[in-house]
Amino acid sequence: MTFKNKRKIVKVAMDIDDVHPRKGFGIDDINDNLRYARLLNKNFGMKFTLFIPTNCFGEYPISKYKDWFENIINKDYYEVGAHGHYHHRKDKADFAGSQKEVNEIIELMESEFSELGYTPTGVKPCGGLITQGVYGSLSKKFEWISDSVAYKHRKVNSIKRVFCTCSSASPQYKGEEEIYIQSHIASGEHISNSIDETYNRVSEFLVTLSKEVDVLPVFVSQLTMVKK
Numbered sequence: 001m002t003f004k005n006k007r008k009i010v011k012v013a014m015d016i017d018d019v020h021p022r023k024g025f026g027i028d029d030i031n032d033n034l035r036y037a038r039l040l041n042k043n044f045g046m047k048f049t050l051f052i053p054t055n056c057f058g059e060y061p062i063s064k065y066k067d068w069f070e071n072i073i074n075k076d077y078y079e080v081g082a083h084g085h086y087h088h089r090k091d092k093a094d095f096a097g098s099q100k101e102v103n104e105i106i107e108l109m110e111s112e113f114s115e116l117g118y119t120p121t122g123v124k125p126c127g128g129l130i131t132q133g134v135y136g137s138l139s140k141k142f143e144w145i146s147d148s149v150a151y152k153h154r155k156v157n158s159i160k161r162v163f164c165t166c167s168s169a170s171p172q173y174k175g176e177e178e179i180y181i182q183s184h185i186a187s188g189e190h191i192s193n194s195i196d197e198t199y200n201r202v203s204e205f206l207v208t209l210s211k212e213v214d215v216l217p218v219f220v221s222q223l224t225m226v227k228k
């Protein structure tokens with residue numbers, strides 16, 4: 001009689017950044033550019049944390065798109081996290097301005113979400129940019145942050161942090177207990193191509209991974225958070 005070795009269980013989370021109510025960014029039913037998420041859920045049980053800017057470029061206030069938001073949040077395979085307000089990056093990044101500017105951004109995000117009756121527990125800085133002083137401000141409104149690996153060395157006591165381990169462009173398993181795949185909404189000129197490419201890459205990865213370990217799909221909020 002042979003006994004099968006107990007297989008290792010590996011948690012796998014995936015996020016989708018920049019989803020907002022604009023054609024090509026999560027609102028278009030015709031191109032249906034979130035369908036790779038739907039298919040990865042259907043075929044692998046994957047769950048997704050959507051990081052949504054609350055008023056991308058000052059043109060897409062999510063409070064005005066109640067049906068769109070409800071359609072997302074009513075699906076049991078989505079959770080929503082905050083992703084700045086204007087989604088400004090580079091020189092005017094949402095979470096890299098003065099304390100006063102950042103507090104204004106936090107209030108704006110909170111107001112948009114509260115109009116939709118939703119309180120996100122997590123947040124991810126736009127472009128990964130966040131100055132050291134901002135963690136404390138975010139900790140007053142959020143339980144956790146998806147932080148950039150570039151800031152992993154920082155000492156942060158105020159808020160729990162989680163870091164992605166790979167990108168949907170090249171999903172990888174290096175023996176970790178948990179995998180966090182970062183992705184962006186498949187959009188742009190070649191919507192169909194990027195949807196199919198993202199779906200194919202991630203599904204091939206999951207098929208290969210499943211041969212080695214038991215895959216346990218989770219939301220980003222269910223990953224082990226670091227607090228130093």
Ligand SMILES: [Zn+2]
Binds near residue numbers: 083126
């Ligand atoms: Zn973004």
